Amino acid sequence: MKKLINDPKDVVAEALAGMELAHPELVISHDPAFIARRDAPVQGKVGLVSGGGSGHEPLHGGFVGPGMLDAAVPGPVFTSPTPDPILAATKAVDGGAGVLHIVKNYTGDVLNFETAADLADAEGIRVRSVIVNDDVAVKDSLYTAGRRGVAGTVLVEKIAGAAAERGDDLDAVAAIAQRVNDNVRSMGVALTSGIVPHAGEPSFTLAEDEIEIGIGIHGEPGRERISLEPADAIVDRILRPILEDLPFSSGDQVVLLVNGMGGTPLVELYVAFRRAAEVLQEAGITVARSLVGNYTTSLEMQGFSLTVLKLDDELTALYDAPVQTAALRWGR
Amino acid sequence: MKKLINDPKDVVAEALAGMELAHPELVISHDPAFIARRDAPVQGKVGLVSGGGSGHEPLHGGFVGPGMLDAAVPGPVFTSPTPDPILAATKAVDGGAGVLHIVKNYTGDVLNFETAADLADAEGIRVRSVIVNDDVAVKDSLYTAGRRGVAGTVLVEKIAGAAAERGDDLDAVAAIAQRVNDNVRSMGVALTSGIVPHAGEPSFTLAEDEIEIGIGIHGEPGRERISLEPADAIVDRILRPILEDLPFSSGDQVVLLVNGMGGTPLVELYVAFRRAAEVLQEAGITVARSLVGNYTTSLEMQGFSLTVLKLDDELTALYDAPVQTAALRWGR
Numbered sequence: 061m062k063k064l065i066n067d068p069k070d071v072v073a074e075a076l077a078g079m080e081l082a083h084p085e086l087v088i089s090h091d092p093a094f095i096a097r098r099d100a101p102v103q104g105k106v107g108l109v110s111g112g113g114s115g116h117e118p119l120h121g122g123f124v125g126p127g128m129l130d131a132a133v134p135g136p137v138f139t140s141p142t143p144d145p146i147l148a149a150t151k152a153v154d155g156g157a158g159v160l161h162i163v164k165n166y167t168g169d170v171l172n173f174e175t176a177a178d179l180a181d182a183e184g185i186r187v188r189s190v191i192v193n194d195d196v197a198v199k200d201s202l203y204t205a206g207r208r209g210v211a212g213t214v215l216v217e218k219i220a221g222a223a224a225e226r227g228d229d230l231d232a233v234a235a236i237a238q239r240v241n242d243n244v245r246s247m248g249v250a251l252t253s254g255i256v257p258h259a260g261e262p263s264f265t266l267a268e269d270e271i272e273i274g275i276g277i278h279g280e281p282g283r284e285r286i287s288l289e290p291a292d293a294i295v296d297r298i299l300r301p302i303l304e305d306l307p308f309s310s311g312d313q314v315v316l317l318v319n320g321m322g323g324t325p326l327v328e329l330y331v332a333f334r335r336a337a338e339v340l341q342e343a344g345i346t347v348a349r350s351l352v353g354n355y356t357t358s359l360e361m362q363g364f365s366l367t368v369l370k371l372d373d374e375l376t377a378l379y380d381a382p383v384q385t386a387a388l389r390w391g392r
Numbered sequence: 393m394k395k396l397i398n399d400p401k402d403v404v405a406e407a408l409a410g411m412e413l414a415h416p417e418l419v420i421s422h423d424p425a426f427i428a429r430r431d432a433p434v435q436g437k438v439g440l441v442s443g444g445g446s447g448h449e450p451l452h453g454g455f456v457g458p459g460m461l462d463a464a465v466p467g468p469v470f471t472s473p474t475p476d477p478i479l480a481a482t483k484a485v486d487g488g489a490g491v492l493h494i495v496k497n498y499t500g501d502v503l504n505f506e507t508a509a510d511l512a513d514a515e516g517i518r519v520r521s522v523i524v525n526d527d528v529a530v531k532d533s534l535y536t537a538g539r540r541g542v543a544g545t546v547l548v549e550k551i552a553g554a555a556a557e558r559g560d561d562l563d564a565v566a567a568i569a570q571r572v573n574d575n576v577r578s579m580g581v582a583l584t585s586g587i588v589p590h591a592g593e594p595s596f597t598l599a600e601d602e603i604e605i606g607i608g609i610h611g612e613p614g615r616e617r618i619s620l621e622p623a624d625a626i627v628d629r630i631l632r633p634i635l636e637d638l639p640f641s642s643g644d645q646v647v648l649l650v651n652g653m654g655g656t657p658l659v660e661l662y663v664a665f666r667r668a669a670e671v672l673q674e675a676g677i678t679v680a681r682s683l684v685g686n687y688t689t690s691l692e693m694q695g696f697s698l699t700v701l702k703l704d705d706e707l708t709a710l711y712d713a714p715v716q717t718a719a720l721r722w723g724r
Binding site: 062063064065066067071072074075076077078079081082083114115117118122137251252254268269271288290291292294316322323324325326327328329330331332333334337338347350352353354357359360362363364386387389390 | 394395396397398399403404406407408409410411413414415446447449450454469583584586600601603620622623624626648654655656657658659660661662663664665666669670679682684685686689691692694695696718719721722
């Protein structure tokens with residue numbers, strides 16, 4: 061294993077310390093571990109909390125700030141945070157208007173966020189939860205009942221964050237988050253595996269000419285292993301099930317996110333973006349907004365995922381609203 | 393070789409096509425190949441052109457836009473663009489106030505930008521050039537006489553771009569760019585090699601427990617190969633020569649850039665940032681501004697570089713000025 065780490069057990073804590081030093085606009089709580097925007101709680105604003113296992117950076121800590129999350133709770137690598145830090149983050153960002161939990165659909169995350177929500181409720185904080193399950197690859201995977209939550213989570217966090225920022229109440233913000241989830245679909249591919257620090261070896265192995273279609277962001281099995289194909293063929297292979305699933309159709313306006321899994325050169329992500337955008341164009345679907353880069357990673361995994369979100373006027377306006385986070389930033 | 397590409401010879405052209413589809417705020421010229429901001433030429437503003445071999449993305453195309461570059465010229469992977477596209481980009485962005493070329497110090501780039509500058513001059517466009525050579529690792533490396541230009545280039549482009557945007561004339565913008573170069577130092581480390589698409593195999597090989605200190609962004613040899621060490625020890629090893637070189641000293645205000653080489657997980661870059669910031673603090677040096685992420689890459693190389701820029705009030709204000717590019721974005 062070659063990794064840029066010290067003791068494997070310290071990776072998450074040391075990375076948090078790094079975030080604290082790099083981003084003075086964030087407040088870092090070390091024990092319990094969570095990341096919050098400096099001005100939290102914002103009085104009268106719905107608070108947004110997400111979190112999950114570490115190793116998917118910039119998800120979620122890179123998306124904390126005005127216009128997106130109020131707090132993120134990082135668990136150990138690929139392991140859900142326990143209810144305690146989730147509860148602490150929830151209390152830290154409650155400005156009296158309640159808190160929305162945005163939870164990727166993994167059994168541990170769902171359970172721990174649910175427990176934290178119950179505990180917060182007992183302390184008089186109203187919590188609603190939205191479960192993100194955008195991955196069309198498989199159902200009832202390792203760690204998951206139902207579909208997995210993957211890179212579509214970034215769009216749920218961005219758009220719900222904008223709704224909270226404009227003053228929507230808790231039910232309205234939850235409804236917007238649910239609407240994004242209902243309209244977003246994703247699928248990924250792995251060329252290589254990531255290496256969990258405390259495991260010290262790849263989570264799975266692929267032959268030298270083999271790739272995995274439908275990979276999960278923890279290296280969970282996908283749909284099939286096939287021989288390496290040209291990028292265009294791979295894009296076609298994962299874009300089709302995405303489009304058929306919603307289904308997307310001619311006339312739709314979409315966000316197209318080409319997400320790197322952590323170890324893929326950006327120049328290659330643009331090659332994949334090109335093909336995906338062309339296929340959408342041919343289907344009469346307009347790529348109204350684009351994101352290309354590492355947004356929801358799996359450590360150093362080489363590979364990528366495609367995420368397509370069907371927009372409407374309101375979702376577009378919320379997507380375009382200003383955001384100021386470490387990893388996503390636009391507007392004033 | 394596992395890469396997300398089609399034909400290796402099409403990678404750069406297809407990635408450019410991807411950028412065109414993803415970023416409508418850019419204008420892409422395909423033949424000759426360059427990327428320009430949509431409103432170029434901006435009348436009365438000094439134009440900024442950079443470029444070099446592809447494979448370092450987001451450098452340089454990701455830094456085209458208001459507040460930074462007017463155009464970027466991508467050559468083949470790890471190979472300088474020829475004078476023709478550099479000349480074409482120079483003409484495309486000249487708004488009557490002349491054009492600054494920002495050139496990383498590699499023999500091919502220096503020669504080709506020089507030729508393009510002479511040709512532009514013959515057409516009545518005034519061109520000045522700044523050579524970036526921030527890498528303290530080695531002198532007279534493969535491809536380079538003198539020191540190499542690496543991730544410090546991003547800071548030269550950002551700060552000179554802000555100077556041009558506020559209306560400085562060509563000599564003043566060139567002087568600012570030179571001042572950034574004079575005050576910035578970098579050094580990198582490789583854990584693994586990148587794979588040039590048309591080569592199809594790693595540019596160099598390291599043993600399973602070996603890393604290369606002082607690596608170049610094309611995989612050129614550094615100072616030494618050593619056994620893998622904890623992240624903190626590696627950071628100490630490359631930060632010391634950076635600090636001694638300028639030298640930086642107690643009381644300095646700096647930008648600290650922890651740059652991923654393309655294949656390193658973000659969580660690990662934050663581990664490295666933590667240590668680098670701590671060492672600077674102990675030396676009485678204030679980390680006034682921070683960047684953590686993939687800014688100047690070497691394809692899928694695992695590794696990172698540290699860049700430290702000594703700030704003064706003017707450089708700080710220019711660093712903070714708004715920028716709107718695909719890969720670097722803040723302010724309005």
